[in-house]
Amino acid sequence: MILTTHSPAPRAFGHVTVAGAGPGDPELLTIAVLRALEAADVILHDRLVSAEVLALAGPEAVLIETGKQGFGVSMPQDQITAMILGFAQEGRAVLRLKSGDPAVFGRLEDELEALEAAGIPFTVLPGITAASAAAAALGQSLTRRGRNADLRLLTGHGVSGYAEQDWDALARPGAVAAIYMGKRAARFLQGRLMMHGASPETPISLVENVSRADQRILGATLATLTGALSGLTGPVVMLLGLAPRTSSHAPFCANLEIAP
Numbered sequence: 001m002i003l004t005t006h007s008p009a010p011r012a013f014g015h016v017t018v019a020g021a022g023p024g025d026p027e028l029l030t031i032a033v034l035r036a037l038e039a040a041d042v043i044l045h046d047r048l049v050s051a052e053v054l055a056l057a058g059p060e061a062v063l064i065e066t067g068k069q070g071f072g073v074s075m076p077q078d079q080i081t082a083m084i085l086g087f088a089q090e091g092r093a094v095l096r097l098k099s100g101d102p103a104v105f106g107r108l109e110d111e112l113e114a115l116e117a118a119g120i121p122f123t124v125l126p127g128i129t130a131a132s133a134a135a136a137a138l139g140q141s142l143t144r145r146g147r148n149a150d151l152r153l154l155t156g157h158g159v160s161g162y163a164e165q166d167w168d169a170l171a172r173p174g175a176v177a178a179i180y181m182g183k184r185a186a187r188f189l190q191g192r193l194m195m196h197g198a199s200p201e202t203p204i205s206l207v208e209n210v211s212r213a214d215q216r217i218l219g220a221t222l223a224t225l226t227g228a229l230s231g232l233t234g235p236v237v238m239l240l241g242l243a244p245r246t247s248s249h250a251p252f253c254a255n256l257e258i259a260p
């Protein structure tokens, strides 16, 4: 058993499960998260949690969407945290459901610290992060002996604008990074990487709506990155350093497009 339940002194409180819903396809849920969905009284979920996953909630469950997609409107974090605490203090089984893995760009610690401070027991359940599902869609490995011994998960945006990174390391041949929330920062990323010596021919794959029925895979390069992104309106994870697998007979990826 690898999951830990953090239970302070027993109280008449409910329990909070903070869980990852994966990238969208319900087949990619863990059994533990499926059970939590079926058992929850209240589910507070991010907008990127798919309708197909939410359809697995118990019939009596109350579903509350907390925002946010891209730069759209979202509920302030304080308000989300207050709701989680409030429902738990009423004795409800609360499921806080985040897309992908709650520990990857999911503001997990904000909520766990509030739960700890309030003495409310919680469990964290991992999910499949967008980068893992995207690599599977490309038929590629995120790490490979002789190519890259490390893997970076980056956000395009920090708390105050575009996020600075270790550009020298990222620009090295063979470097692999998964870039989340990178659409708006694409020109910045492209410029920084090239300024630090990355080849314009460096492959970068764009996977939109990964694992969903409308998934799209675009094989681009650093040079074609911004143009390739222009038609993508859904969530996109970019895999720097990886090209979609192809074979001489047929593309591995049925819906692969190559960015001009």
Ligand SMILES: C[S@@+](CC[C@H](N)C(=O)[O-])C[C@H]1O[C@@H](n2cnc3c(N)ncnc32)[C@H](O)[C@@H]1O
Pocket (backbone or CB within 6 Å): 023, 024, 048, 070, 098, 099, 100, 101, 102, 103, 104, 105, 106, 128, 129, 130, 131, 179, 180, 181, 182, 207, 208, 209, 210, 211, 235, 236, 237, 238
């Ligand atoms: C706030 S982050 C949440 C990441 C999430 N916790 C995870 O582990 O995948 C949101 C970003 O994750 C990526 N993302 C999440 N779901 C995705 C999906 N189904 N397809 C492509 N990218 C996705 C996009 O880059 C999106 O802007």
